[in-house]
Amino acid sequence: MINFNIAQWRAWAPGLDSVDAWRDWCQAPTLLAQSDAAPDVSFLPAMQRRRLSRLARMAFSVGWPLAEGLQDLPLVFVSRHGETPRTLDILSDLANDQPLSPTQFSLSVHNAVIGLWSILRNETSEMTALAAAGDGLEHGMLEAAALLNEGAPAVLLVITEEQPPQAYASWINDVPFPYALGLLLTPGDEWQLALHTATVQPTNTQWPHALNLLRTLLTEQGACQHAWKNRVWNWQRKH
Template sequence: MSGFRIQSWNAVAPGLNCPEDWRNWLQAPYLLDTQLAKIPLKQIPPLLRRRFTELGRCAAGAALPLLEDIDSIPSVFASRHGDTPLTLSLLEGIAAQQPMSPTGFSLAVHNAVSGLLSIARKDVSEVTAIAASEQLIAHALMEAMTQLQEHERVLCLIYDVPLPELYQPYVTTEPFPFALAMILSRGTGECFQLAQQQSAVHAEVSELMAMMKCLCGLEEQVCFSGTRGSHWQLCKADPEQV
């Protein structure tokens, strides 16, 4: 069992730009757009801003409001699929025997978003970029908690965009782009515990929706069940237990 505190959090999705938006939507959900409205990212220089794809804009849009008064912070960037639309366009170009775009290739690697955000903020703190076929949120939190052993606080950023139609028959993902940014802390914030479970728990909503309900105070716990025998539960905790 591991405990930590969430000092602050922010999440973005089409039409949902702050915790209040999320809370209202979770209580009365409606169909969200499949594309994100363009996020200004005014904190980032224009020449660098142009390199942010929808995935990068979504991630940066969630993280930057939390980092306004923070010069440097170690970070965990977690995306299940990465920039799949960009990767697919590069593969289609190869199939058509077109020359590979160096810029496109550099932006398609899994740590591209973390690199761009680090450059934009001039933050040389360590960054970890991870992927997981399932339980992405749980794995991101575990990595961030590991880094809390050496740092006072850690940014944990989880983000994805819808898969291109070609891949949709093979995997279930959120039908809209999203990003969830959390600053985990050893000293301040709401207390949580992440504990391993013996058996899987059937969930009626996706892990992201369950996590957002917990952060918005609508649920007390989140279950992350996997198909490989690993199951986790995140729940709010007493400060004395963290």
């Protein structure tokens, strides 16, 4: 069991880039139309913006405002699937006997986002990139809680998923649309996260748990639950 506060949050999806827009969506969640829209990251130099995929832009768009004015801010970055569009491009080049782009490869690896974050923010504190199945959000919370327990005054947790290319449709069915959620976590007891083991019946939930947690935040519910394999995670708002 871990305790923490959610001091601030930011989220982005195509067409959902304000608190009011997210509050409306959380009241009546619907599937978003496919879109090539990307978040505004004009706070970055133009040369650097051109290197960022949409997944990286999403991570920066929710994380950068939360980190404003904070020094030595540890970061936990979570994505189950990572840079699927870049990966498919690389595999396609291999299949067609085309030379591979070193830049494309370097930006496709799972820790590329935190590497870019470190460079662009001149940040040298602890950073972790996780690829953790269907309950990656909770594993990210455990990493963040460990950092808070070691004395960090705050930890930034960012979870983001890109819409996978159609070639992956048979294997990736848990990304209804591109999204990113950033949480600025601080020590406290506003929230409690507890893990229980149980025999869990497989269920297909329409929304990823990061979005269900956001619905809990914005609709002022007191609790939510997330089951994955034999793990049942209980989120409880204590105040």
